[in-house]
Amino acid sequence: LLEIHFTKNNVIWGRGAHVGMNVAEAVHATQGLYGKPDSMSGTILAGVGYDKTYVNWSDEESGDKLTLAISSDGDFISEIIYYLEVFE
Numbered sequence: 001l002l003e004i005h006f007t008k009n010n011v012i013w014g015r016g017a018h019v020g021m022n023v024a025e026a027v028h029a030t031q032g033l034y035g036k037p038d039s040m041s042g043t044i045l046a047g048v049g050y051d052k053t054y055v056n057w058s059d060e061e062s063g064d065k066l067t068l069a070i071s072s073d074g075d076f077i078s079e080i081i082y083y084l085e086v087f088e
Contacts, residue, residue, distance in 0.1 A: 006080040013066070013080055021077045023070050027055050034066065046074050058086070 006013075009020040015033045017026050029036040039056045046053040053070040065086045069079035 001084060003081060003083045006082075007078070011080065013082075017068060017077065017080060019077055019080060023074060023076060026068055026077055027070065042069075043072075046070055049073055052078060054081075 006019060009018055012018045017033055024032075026033050027037065034057045037055045038058045040053060041056065042053040043051040044053075045051075049072050051072055053074075055068045055070065057066045059065070063085040065083040067081040067083070068077050069081065070076075071078040
């Protein structure tokens with residue numbers, strides 16, 4: 001098992017992240033659930049309907065990585081991806 005994908009709102013991740021959550025609540029450098037992201041990937045055109053944008057946080061102790069996918073319209077979290085021991 002290398003990664004887990006959640007695409008329905010029946011899972012609440014640590015600190016309260018869930019699919020369908022408002023992006024501003026989850027992804028904000030100072031007020032977001034996880035603080036400043038370590039990296040972002042996907043389209044740089046977040047919120048214009050082109051494609052998803054992925055926001056990543058890494059846990060140096062465990063080697064795990066949390067990724068929240070922002071919907072193409074930029075309004076909500078459309079997917080939670082958890083990568084196990086990516087950096088070990």
